[in-house]
Amino acid sequence: VVVAEIVSIGTELLMGQIVDTNAQYLAAVFPDYGIGHYHRQTVGDNFDRLVSALRLALSRSDLVFTIGGLGPTEDDITRKAIAAALEDELALDERYAEKLRRLFSQRNLPWLDTQLQQAYHPRSGHFIENPNGTAPGLLCRKNGKTLIALPGPKQEFIPMVEGPIRAFLADVSGGTVLLSETLKVLDMGESMVEEAIRDLIHGSNPSIGIYAHPGEVHIRITASAEEARAAADLLAPVQKAIEARLGARILGGKEATLEGDVLQRLKAKQQTVATAESCTGGMVAARLTDAPGASESVVGGIVSYTLGAKEQALGVRKETLQAHGAVSSQTAQEMAEGVCKALGAYWGISVTGNAGPTESEGKPIGLVYIGVSDGTDTTVEEHHFRGTRAFIRQRAVQAALSHLRRRLLD
Amino acid sequence: VVVAEIVSIGTELLMGQIVDTNAQYLAAVFPDYGIGHYHRQTVGDNFDRLVSALRLALSRSDLVFTIGGLGPTEDDITRKAIAAALEDELALDERYAEKLRRLFSQRNLPWLDTQLQQAYHPRSGHFIENPNGTAPGLLCRKNGKTLIALPGPKQEFIPMVEGPIRAFLADVSGGTVLLSETLKVLDMGESMVEEAIRDLIHGSNPSIGIYAHPGEVHIRITASAEEARAAADLLAPVQKAIEARLGARILGGKEATLEGDVLQRLKAKQQTVATAESCTGGMVAARLTDAPGASESVVGGIVSYTLGAKEQALGVRKETLQAHGAVSSQTAQEMAEGVCKALGAYWGISVTGNAGPTESEGKPIGLVYIGVSDGTDTTVEEHHFRGTRAFIRQRAVQAALSHLRRRLLD
Numbered sequence: 001v002v003v004a005e006i007v008s009i010g011t012e013l014l015m016g017q018i019v020d021t022n023a024q025y026l027a028a029v030f031p032d033y034g035i036g037h038y039h040r041q042t043v044g045d046n047f048d049r050l051v052s053a054l055r056l057a058l059s060r061s062d063l064v065f066t067i068g069g070l071g072p073t074e075d076d077i078t079r080k081a082i083a084a085a086l087e088d089e090l091a092l093d094e095r096y097a098e099k100l101r102r103l104f105s106q107r108n109l110p111w112l113d114t115q116l117q118q119a120y121h122p123r124s125g126h127f128i129e130n131p132n133g134t135a136p137g138l139l140c141r142k143n144g145k146t147l148i149a150l151p152g153p154k155q156e157f158i159p160m161v162e163g164p165i166r167a168f169l170a171d172v173s174g175g176t177v178l179l180s181e182t183l184k185v186l187d188m189g190e191s192m193v194e195e196a197i198r199d200l201i202h203g204s205n206p207s208i209g210i211y212a213h214p215g216e217v218h219i220r221i222t223a224s225a226e227e228a229r230a231a232a233d234l235l236a237p238v239q240k241a242i243e244a245r246l247g248a249r250i251l252g253g254k255e256a257t258l259e260g261d262v263l264q265r266l267k268a269k270q271q272t273v274a275t276a277e278s279c280t281g282g283m284v285a286a287r288l289t290d291a292p293g294a295s296e297s298v299v300g301g302i303v304s305y306t307l308g309a310k311e312q313a314l315g316v317r318k319e320t321l322q323a324h325g326a327v328s329s330q331t332a333q334e335m336a337e338g339v340c341k342a343l344g345a346y347w348g349i350s351v352t353g354n355a356g357p358t359e360s361e362g363k364p365i366g367l368v369y370i371g372v373s374d375g376t377d378t379t380v381e382e383h384h385f386r387g388t389r390a391f392i393r394q395r396a397v398q399a400a401l402s403h404l405r406r407r408l409l410d
Numbered sequence: 411v412v413v414a415e416i417v418s419i420g421t422e423l424l425m426g427q428i429v430d431t432n433a434q435y436l437a438a439v440f441p442d443y444g445i446g447h448y449h450r451q452t453v454g455d456n457f458d459r460l461v462s463a464l465r466l467a468l469s470r471s472d473l474v475f476t477i478g479g480l481g482p483t484e485d486d487i488t489r490k491a492i493a494a495a496l497e498d499e500l501a502l503d504e505r506y507a508e509k510l511r512r513l514f515s516q517r518n519l520p521w522l523d524t525q526l527q528q529a530y531h532p533r534s535g536h537f538i539e540n541p542n543g544t545a546p547g548l549l550c551r552k553n554g555k556t557l558i559a560l561p562g563p564k565q566e567f568i569p570m571v572e573g574p575i576r577a578f579l580a581d582v583s584g585g586t587v588l589l590s591e592t593l594k595v596l597d598m599g600e601s602m603v604e605e606a607i608r609d610l611i612h613g614s615n616p617s618i619g620i621y622a623h624p625g626e627v628h629i630r631i632t633a634s635a636e637e638a639r640a641a642a643d644l645l646a647p648v649q650k651a652i653e654a655r656l657g658a659r660i661l662g663g664k665e666a667t668l669e670g671d672v673l674q675r676l677k678a679k680q681q682t683v684a685t686a687e688s689c690t691g692g693m694v695a696a697r698l699t700d701a702p703g704a705s706e707s708v709v710g711g712i713v714s715y716t717l718g719a720k721e722q723a724l725g726v727r728k729e730t731l732q733a734h735g736a737v738s739s740q741t742a743q744e745m746a747e748g749v750c751k752a753l754g755a756y757w758g759i760s761v762t763g764n765a766g767p768t769e770s771e772g773k774p775i776g777l778v779y780i781g782v783s784d785g786t787d788t789t790v791e792e793h794h795f796r797g798t799r800a801f802i803r804q805r806a807v808q809a810a811l812s813h814l815r816r817r818l819l820d
Contacts, residue, residue: 011619013450016440016441020430030425044447045619072600074611075620155800158798281708282713285715292765292766294691299719300714305709305710312753313710356702
């Protein structure tokens with residue numbers, strides 16, 4: 001088995017200022033290529049300690065990944081530490097230096113000579129292109145070991161993992177093929193899912209893991225074989241058996257998202273949607289427009305945070321608000337119907353509730369009403385969520401999209 | 411300086427199935443007691459590798475914390491590995507064994523003998539009480555080193571850190587106090603910030619770290635001394651010097667957020683705001699309503715994803731859209747003015763742009779216009795962001811709130 005090790009670099013990690021989601025992201029990629037992962041290290045922006053950490057990693061692992069410390073400031077020491085750990089020296093890449101200078105002049109940014117350190121790489125290595133930042137990655141091979149350096153900013157890091165790093169790992173892994181599929185299940189709890197598929201969870205190939213996420217349960221099926229075809233033959237029957245049991249509650253494969261699924265169904269029916277949000281304050285609309293191409297199906301939305309906005313922009317009746325309050329089934333109904341009309345959409349979704357942290361109108365924290373209307377038939381669901389304000393808002397968004405999806409399935 | 415090291419234990423961490431928020435939580439506590447933290451390790455549920463990791467940690471750090479692997483199942487190996495690393499043996503605590511048995515019978519749970527392993531501790535150590543679970547923590551002292559084992563489940567881990575661990579660290583740290591402050595800077599890049607305060611970054615007490623976040627740069631100043639007063643006296647002049655240079659670009663202290671700062675300024679002026687969003691699809695409104703109590707200042711918002719919605723809900727003129735397009739300074743202006751009127755707010759913020767992934771109306775990806783209007787004076791800023799769709803949207807939200815903040819400062 002080829003063994004990888006991650007070395008995360010940054011004093012802010014050791015100070016607990018940020019969570020190391022990059023390391024988790026990369027770690028989750030290794031199993032796809034049957035690559036082992038037995039150790040992970042985190043060190044601060046300290047040259048000697050980083051060099052020691054790299055030497056230790058190189059002594060016990062085949063592939064060593066560093067994350068962070070490639071930028072232009074003084075505490076970006078990764079490049080130099082890698083050269084030291086490999087007993088190599090840094091060489092200036094004139095072409096890259098030129099490219100950097102050009103970039104700065106094109107963008108009218110003041111040039112600082114410290115930027116130039118990004119144009120150096122160890123002689124034994126080469127750059128990995130970084131389309132979203134000025135610091136390229138590094139790939140160095142020496143004595144049968146490979147050392148790869150990736151930048152820390154998430155918007156640079158993730159595209160590099162998904163592009164060149166996945167390609168590299170596929171190449172390295174050679175023999176064993178690990179094939180996995182994730183089925184995302186809506187509207188069921190973790191133990192309900194386990195109960196429903198318990199008799200299918202036996203043996204270790206394919207293996208089945210069940211993971212709880214807010215408002216979704218993920219079932220991960222993983223099969224390994226010497227060829228992709230054989231792995232697929234192991235995986236397929238188990239996947240089919242699970243799909244047969246859970247039916248439309250399954251959202252789709254690995255890449256499926258609830259918002260993507262809803263948009264696809266809207267597009268297929270050539271229908272549009274508009275949102276009317278109170279306690280979620282725009283989060284339903286934001287999530288529906290996460291994906292490109294949403295403008296075909298999403299007309300827009302209205303965030304009605306005050307009573308006045310509910311009346312003026314959505315046409316909720318004053319009597320309804322007075323008799324039942326803003327957090328009520330009746331208000332949810334009129335909001336969903338109102339936004340359909342106001343924005344001329346086929347579907348209207350509404351969310352009104354109390355996300356906390358205090359009771360309001362005598363309505364308890366976590367009480368949320370979700371309405372879905374097609375102009376003639378409006379359904380309202382009542383939810384009682386428990387947790388922090390952020391969690392209640394997140395669950396409400398999930399429940400709103402799931403409610404619309406169920407209406408679209410009918 | 412007393413040096414601590416964290417060893418996180420769990421194959422699920424190395425598989426990337428969960429993020430290690432516990433390690434971050436504990437790491438953030440060390441600076442409060444002036445305790446150094448130079449290395450962190452993560453290992454799977456493997457006895458030999460865990461023993462090696464513990465030996466390495468004991469060889470270079472004074473306090474070694476393990477997180478996880480204390481439960482009753484077979485892959486809970488931490489207790490045995492600690493005994494091996496300390497060359498100690500495990501002893502059964504009869505009283506704790508009895509307590510466990512009683513607990514199970516009281517709760518009518520079936521007793522399994524595997525539960526009993528939780529009643530063992532190394533002879534050189536003792537238990538740390540865990541009020542929220544069956545596995546107690548461990549504290550072992552040998553050869554001048556201290557090894558502390560904490561359980562992994564968050565609801566058990568956090569109360570133990572906040573209780574006995576903080577008490578222990580206060581006791582250990584005795585002398586040194588570390589004091590730190592974070593200044594969040596808006597509208598400046600990382601190297602511009604470094605350039606502006608370079609001459610202040612010298613010496614190591616106080617030390618200054620600069621960290622880039624999307625749309626913000628954080629400056630962390632850390633001072634250590636034998637007394638809180640002396641640390642504050644070291645920190646204050648550096649903080650003042652930085653504040654004097656960067657002025658209102660500094661958002662505030664550690665806990666400050668851009669949305670919180672904007673809400674506070676609105677509240678102080680008794681003014682309200684409404685949002686008109688296109689490419690950010692509701693994200694500005696969602697962020698403004700993240701904090702409780704936003705309803706005093708946030709009236710609501712309109713997400714106008716289509717041209718029709720821009721006309722109907724915001725009153726943008728058809729001629730404007732035809733002549734300049736949806737992504738234009740003119741449209742941003744009319745959106746900001748329109749939402750002020752439509753929702754009756756003092757301020758209107760608008761965002762219209764192309765977040766990608768393709769050109770539209772011939773407007774390049776990343777071009778975003780942000781308007782802020784008080785009904786009589788509307789300012790529009792043009793931005794060119796580079797990156798993924800998600801990143802462009804995030805930067806646009808940040809820029810919109812920062813633009814409103816600058817208007818509120820006037």
